[in-house]
Amino acid sequence: MPQSAPNQRPEGLLILGYGNTLRRDDGVGPKVAEAVAALNLPGVRVLDCALLTPELADPISQAAKVVFVDAAVDAPRVVQLREVAPAGNCQIMAHAANPATMLALARDVFGHAPAGWLLTIPIEDLGIGDELSPLAQKGCSAAIEEIKRLAR
Numbered sequence: 001m002p003q004s005a006p007n008q009r010p011e012g013l014l015i016l017g018y019g020n021t022l023r024r025d026d027g028v029g030p031k032v033a034e035a036v037a038a039l040n041l042p043g044v045r046v047l048d049c050a051l052l053t054p055e056l057a058d059p060i061s062q063a064a065k066v067v068f069v070d071a072a073v074d075a076p077r078v079v080q081l082r083e084v085a086p087a088g089n090c091q092i093m094a095h096a097a098n099p100a101t102m103l104a105l106a107r108d109v110f111g112h113a114p115a116g117w118l119l120t121i122p123i124e125d126l127g128i129g130d131e132l133s134p135l136a137q138k139g140c141s142a143a144i145e146e147i148k149r150l151a152r
Contacts, residue, residue: 010112012043013151014063018052019071025123025136029069032121032143039144041151052097060102061110065117067150068099069143072120077135079142084116117150119143 017033020026033048047059052068060066068084086103097105099118107113121139125132132140 010062010064010114012045012063012065013041014059014066014114015044015046015069015147016052016056016060016066017046017048017069018050020050021130022128024125024127024129024131025073025133026071026126027130028071028121028123028132028136028140028143031132032069032119032140032147035140035144036147039148041148044147044151052099052102054097054105056102057105057109060114061106061112063114065115065150066103067117067119067147068102069119069121069147071123071136073123073126077122079122079139079146080118080120081146082118082120084118086113086116119146 015033015036017029019029021030030048033046036044037046084099084103086107087100089104099116103113103116121136121143123133123136
């Protein structure tokens with residue numbers, strides 16, 4: 001795989017919203033990403049996807065900071081922001097990775113793991129559809145405010 005240019009300095013904040021947009025609240029990560037993209041915040045790049053896959057290691061490695069935005073069905077009923085450190089190795093099990101593995105992959109393949117956070121949004125409805133429950137809508141708004149704070 002290609003390496004980043006040696007003199008290229010990582011910059012900006014990457015927002016990576018992920019989840020299944022066809023399973024109601026599980027799509028809250030991509031919905032947050034879409035809303036943040038519409039704000040056109042300076043220095044903020046936004047990506048949304050269904051899963052964290054190895055291809056994302058390159059854009060992750062190019063950022064100074066990254067926020068992974070995901071739904072959390074088994075968490076407290078508040079939005080939580082937690083620091084994530086790179087995993088000890090970048091081995092990916094099954095078909096998708098977690099934020100720590102993605103940071104390790106960016107470090108091991110591209111030479112840089114940015115400062116990372118996991119922003120989780122409480123959810124309650126994983127039925128078929130694309131509408132968010134009131135709990136997920138409230139969390140979506142809180143997550144957007146948290147990202148705006150981090151971008152300052």
